[in-house]
């Protein structure tokens with residue numbers, strides 16, 4: 001496999017992870033507000049199962065309409081139970097009834113209500129409840145969103161692509177001091193990316209000024225447990241003072257990463 005293929009694959013993996021994180025975050029942001037769930041429960045307590053709360057907030061109204069339709073069916077015998085799920089194709093309500101005890105009209109009406117909920121959900125913005133929504137893909141998942149909220153997600157998707165382009169561009173910039181397969185796209189968290197980039201650019205500047213291309217190689221540039229580790233090898237053409245200077249840049253970068261790591265740990269500890 002060529003280096004380009006390897007990088008392409010790593011980019012794909014990174015993009016997939018980025019999309020998955022974005023999808024989770026958006027799902028969380030769009031989840032039903034507790035107030036709305038309690039309102040539905042107060043109005044349609046009998047059939048408003050807890051799984052309603054897992055649906056997006058924008059679907060509150062259409063779920064309310066579905067529950068009202070089920071209420072209107074009359075007494076479905078005490079055994080009926082509904083579960084709700086946000087499926088890839090929309091909101092689905094599953095009924096677990098003892099059908100034999102139902103009137104065929106009730107069965108038919110329930111089926112219609114289920115179908116209407118599914119169709120309505122596909123056209124209703126999950127964030128704001130506006131109609132005329134369209135499916136929006138985020139990695140392997142997706143949402144049904146209005147024009148405004150589609151644009152909002154698109155900005156975030158574009159930012160991910162830009163970040164990946166930026167990563168590839170930086171890798172290209174310092175390719176003189178990295179063996180072709182090392183680190184590929186240098187995936188790291190924010191503070192290590194910043195520290196690592198500065199260190200590699202500083203080393204590259206020294207290499208460029210002193211004409212040492214090919215004699216200085218960063219053989220290891222990794223992040224492990226939130227900490228940056230670097231290893232730079234200098235050939236015999238590099239004089240001791242320059243070697244010392246480069247070693248100092250590496251040492252300082254690792255120290256900075258260590259400090260940032262401690263700080264981030266302390267911050268999340270404080271939050272808890």
Ligand SMILES: [Zn+2]
Pocket residue numbers: 125126127128129130145146147148149
């Ligand atoms: Zn919307």
